[in-house]
Amino acid sequence: MQKGNRIFSGKSSFVDSFRVKYSLTIITLKTNYIVRKQCHTFIKKEIKYDYLVILINNHGSGLIQVELISYTPESEMIAKIAGLICYSAENDLGEIKNKAKIKPDEYLGNIIKNGHLSIIEHNMYVFYVTGISRTTSHQLVRKRIASFSQQSQRYVNADNFVYIVPDEIKKSKFGEEYEDLIKQSHLLYQKMIQEGIEKEDARYILPNATSTQLIVSMNAHALIDFFAVRICERSQWEIREIAERMLEEVRKVSPTIFRKAGAFCEFYGYCPENDHSCGKVETIEELKGN
Numbered sequence: 001m002q003k004g005n006r007i008f009s010g011k012s013s014f015v016d017s018f019r020v021k022y023s024l025t026i027i028t029l030k031t032n033y034i035v036r037k038q039c040h041t042f043i044k045k046e047i048k049y050d051y052l053v054i055l056i057n058n059h060g061s062g063l064i065q066v067e068l069i070s071y072t073p074e075s076e077m078i079a080k081i082a083g084l085i086c087y088s089a090e091n092d093l094g095e096i097k098n099k100a101k102i103k104p105d106e107y108l109g110n111i112i113k114n115g116h117l118s119i120i121e122h123n124m125y126v127f128y129v130t131g132i133s134r135t136t137s138h139q140l141v142r143k144r145i146a147s148f149s150q151q152s153q154r155y156v157n158a159d160n161f162v163y164i165v166p167d168e169i170k171k172s173k174f175g176e177e178y179e180d181l182i183k184q185s186h187l188l189y190q191k192m193i194q195e196g197i198e199k200e201d202a203r204y205i206l207p208n209a210t211s212t213q214l215i216v217s218m219n220a221h222a223l224i225d226f227f228a229v230r231i232c233e234r235s236q237w238e239i240r241e242i243a244e245r246m247l248e249e250v251r252k253v254s255p256t257i258f259r260k261a262g263a264f265c266e267f268y269g270y271c272p273e274n275d276h277s278c279g280k281v282e283t284i285e286e287l288k289g290n
């Protein structure tokens with residue numbers, strides 16, 4: 001069992017034996033949706049709501065999963081072709097493709113460095129993200145140049161959802177109270193569902209800590225912008241972890257495009273945060289001499 005995971009359960013021996021099965025499943029398959037759904041059926045059949053099982057995912061316990069499930073093939077070749085289309089008089093696509101094949105990666109790196117990012121907008125990256133809180137998914141979906149498909153709380157019963165506990169709270173004197181309240185809200189949720197309240201209404205009692213899963217798609221330019229603000233130290237730990245994992249994934253398939261990607265200061269060399277800057281590099285105001 002991974003460090004930091006914890007399960008609240010009822011007192012019966014049945015729940016105790018289930019506890020082992022459930023935690024092993026979670027750890028082996030990292031919150032795989034189908035497997036969790038099977039667990040859910042199991043709970044519904046055998047346990048009344050007063051024998052509630054909730055998995056608490058403590059911050060840093062590794063349940064966040066970010067997987068690059070699809071991407072535009074030959075992404076860097078397409079970007080080179082787009083660059084050549086912009087900068088050459090050539091209008092024979094075959095010739096342009098041939099030229100692109102022999103263009104060094106440095107050619108692409110330089111165009112990106114110069115900020116001509118439209119040439120990488122033809123490349124899409126599709127991620128599966130799970131084990132994150134609704135708090136963070138709300139931050140994620142604020143990105144408008146992106147597409148999202150998120151697990152519905154109207155249609156999916158929240159019985160087997162994971163709840164996130166930030167380390168900060170876990171270590172504080174509020175840890176226990178926090179987990180108790182989550183437990184209570186989950187109990188009330190179950191009670192309402194069992195008494196016929198629709199999921200779409202019962203879900204109002206679920207906390208921001210409730211876990212969710214999404215498919216997220218962005219083009220390479222949108223990703224670079226996303227990394228700039230979300231890998232920045234000013235960003236919150238959960239979305240920063242997602243952004244860092246995404247960057248790790250896309251670097252494997254498009255190394256030149258994402259070579260310099262990262263926090264704003266890493267990509268642009270200065271900090272736009274001014275008073276909130278972490279001090280790693282000069283702020284825009286400092287550069288202006290203000």
Ligand SMILES: Cc1cc2nc3c(=O)[nH]c(=O)nc-3n(C[C@H](O)[C@H](O)[C@H](O)COP(=O)(O)OP(=O)(O)OC[C@H]3O[C@@H](n4cnc5c(N)ncnc54)[C@H](O)[C@@H]3O)c2cc1C
Pocket residue numbers: 142143144145146222225229230234235
């Ligand atoms: C540290 C941090 C704190 C934040 N705090 C808050 C907060 O307290 N409250 C809050 O509401 N949001 C907050 N946000 C969200 C933020 O305001 C953006 O909505 C979000 O980060 C999406 O970034 P974006 O607009 O650059 O990207 P996208 O939404 O992908 O947009 C990309 C670009 O398209 C252009 N664009 C998109 N839509 C429009 C439009 N309607 N009009 C003109 N240009 C447009 C802009 O140039 C924009 O940069 C925060 C973000 C960060 C990183």
